[in-house]
Amino acid sequence: MKKRKREGEQTKQRIADKAKELFSQKGYAATSMEEITEAAQTSKGNIYYHFKSKENLFLYLLEQSMMDWIEKWNMKSTAYSSAKEKLYGIAEHTALDFAGPLIKALEEFAGSQLADKLLLEKANEIGMLPLHSFRSVIEEGMASGEFKQGNVDEMTLILTGFMAGVGSYYHDLTQEELLALYKKSVDIMLYGMAAS
Structure with a gap:
């Protein structure tokens, strides 16, 4: 058996x-x-x-990919000694993920008129798995005093927005340019963009 x-x-x-x-x-x-x-x-x-279907097979692959992303991040994160370093590290980890093999297929799947609403919701749910990793970095930074105290949920969504927004330019930029843009987005999140 x-x-x-x-x-x-x-x-x-x-x-x-x-x-x-x-x-x-x-x-x-x-x-x-x-x-x-x-x-x-x-x-x-x-x-x-x-x-059950081609869609379910694709969702299985997407979930495997996200779990792999989380596992690799958990291993990488131990190399950083501060929450600020982890914030830059998770941005780099995210940027490198946009070079992943399923990204274009995911965009196509998500934009498909043929995809069932429940399957798209499941794809979205899977896509949100990294939020726990983002949240963990923010919580650590607030607990250590590196980040201002605030609403962790809001800050997690803002960080997620930065990561997803910058990542949407992956096909227009080289990997070096994308990494630099991710670093700049963390700079802006940490230090703002107002003149001092």
């Missing part, structure tokens, strides 16, 4: 890995279930056993 379950998990992961490659190369809409079936060397029935 354990062997069968392990084989099932391996099959599911193989399907996910091949689908991620295809979505990253071709985009969400241009990738068919037939192509995923062929790439994963499995049957359509096997894919539908593990994933």
